[in-house]
Amino acid sequence: MLNWVDGIPADALSVKDRGLAYGDGLFETIAVRSGRAPLLSRHLHRLSDGCQRLGISCDLAMLDAELQRFAAAVGDGVAKFIVTRGDGQRGYAPTTTEQPRRLLQSSAFPTYPPEHAAQGVRLFPCQTRLAEQPLLAGMKHLNRLEQVLARAEWQDAEHGEGLMRDTSGRVIEGVFSNLFLVKDGVLLTADLSRCGVAGVMRAELLERAVSRSISCQVRDIEYAELLAADELFLCNSLFGIWPVRALASRDWPVGPLTRKLQGIIRDLGY
C-alpha cells in the first residue's frame, strides 16, 4: 500500500491540518486498472469544482500529473485522493495563505460478491437522513459523519447498500453510491442540489444514456415513486452497476435497462 503526502511517500501529516480540524477539504476514490484511471477527468473535474466552491486553491494540471504518476505506481487497485486546505491556525477563518495539502492512499481493489452485479443487492432502509445544505450539496467533501452513521446501521452481509433519504423524505442516494430508477423506459436519478454526492459514475451513465437516446430525468424523487419503479440500480466508480433486487417488502427482477447499462460501461473495466 502506498501513501504519498504532497507528492512524496509519507505515512503521516501535520496535526495542524484543517482537513482534520474541520473536514476542510475534499476527496476522490478512484479505480485504477493497469496503471490508469479510466474516469480520471471526471474525478479531477469534481475535485476542482469542489475546491472552487470551498475557496481552496487548486492546480488542476499538477493534480492530474500527480494522480497519473500515482496510478502508474499503484497498477491495479484504488487510489484515494484527499485535498485539504492545508495547515491552519486556531479558528475557522481561512487566511487565503494556506498551502493546500495533497494526500494519496492506495488500497487493494475491494472484493465484492460477484452476485451483487449479477443478481442484485438488497437495500437497507437507513434511518439516518441527509441534511439539506445547498452550499455543500454534490461535493465529495470531508464532512461525512452522516455516511458514517448510516453505514453503521447495518452489519449483516444480506444488505449490499443502504438507502439514504433527505430530512424531507425524498430519495437521494446510497451510502456509498448513487441510485437510479427506471419507470416506463425513463432513467431517473435524484436532483442533488440540496444534498448528496454527485458521483462520477452517475455523470458517466447519464452522458452515455443520453447519447444512446435513452430518456433521462434528474429531479426530486419521492419514496412512493421508488417503490413503484420498474427497475432500480446503484452505481459508483468502484463497482460499476449493482441492480437492486429488494427493499423492505418490495422485490424487483433485474431489469432490461439495468442490464443494458451494465453492458454500456463494460469498456471501462466493469
Place this chain on the structure above:
Amino acid sequence: MLNWVDGIPADALSVKDRGLAYGDGLFETIAVRSGRAPLLSRHLHRLSDGCQRLGISCDLAMLDAELQRFAAAVGDGVAKFIVTRGDGQRGYAPTTTEQPRRLLQSSAFPTYPPEHAAQGVRLFPCQTRLAEQPLLAGMKHLNRLEQVLARAEWQDAEHGEGLMRDTSGRVIEGVFSNLFLVKDGVLLTADLSRCGVAGVMRAELLERAVSRSISCQVRDIEYAELLAADELFLCNSLFGIWPVRALASRDWPVGPLTRKLQGIIRDLGY
C-alpha cells in the same frame, strides 16, 4: 506550542485517521489559566456525550487525567482536544475495533479587542445557513465546513462575530459562540436539537442564571424576535460574554442583564 498525540509529544498523525477521512471525531477548545481548565468537567461531559452518540469508545477518566496533565504543561493559553475514531480502512463502516486517537494542541490565548467585552460587537449576518440534522445537533464534531464557509463571509475587523440561522430561518448561534437574547427580563437562547453547537459557556450561564432566579427559556427563536430583543449577547468559553451592539440597521445599548451576567462569571477568569 505543545502538540501531543495519544499522550506523547508529536506533530504528526497517521494519514489513515478517520478524523481526516470523514471528520469522524469530536473536539473541545478549552481555556487554560494558571495550569487549570475552569470548565473542564463541562468540556469532558460534552466530549463523552458526543463519543457516545457517534459510537466512539471513550475512557473519561483517562481523558480527564491527560487533559489535566496537558493544562499543567500549557500554563496559560488554549488547549484544543481532538478525539477521533482512530485509523480506519477504506470505506465508511466503523469496525468497532478502531483505537480512538487523542490529539492535544496548545495555542496562545487569543487577544480579543477589549472593547468587544466592554462596548459590544457588531454581528455580521451570515448567508451560510446551518442544515438541520438532529443526529449531529449540539455536538462539537469535526464536520465544520458550515462554520468555515460562514467565517469566510467577512474579513473586516468591524464585525466581531457572525450570526448563523438554520435553513428554515430560525436564529441559532454565532459562528464560534452561542447567542442569548433578553426580552422583558427573560433570558432566551436557541433550542439546539436540530443544529448548532451546545457550548459549555451557554450551559454554565443557564445554570448560573437559573440559580439566581433569572427566568430562562431554551426554545426556537425567529429572526423578528431577535430584532425585537431588549439585549443581545454572545458567549463562549474563551472570551466569556460579548454584548451585541449592532446587527444590520438595529443598534442596542449594552443591557443590564448582560452586564450582570458578565459579573457572574468573573470568578472563572473572564
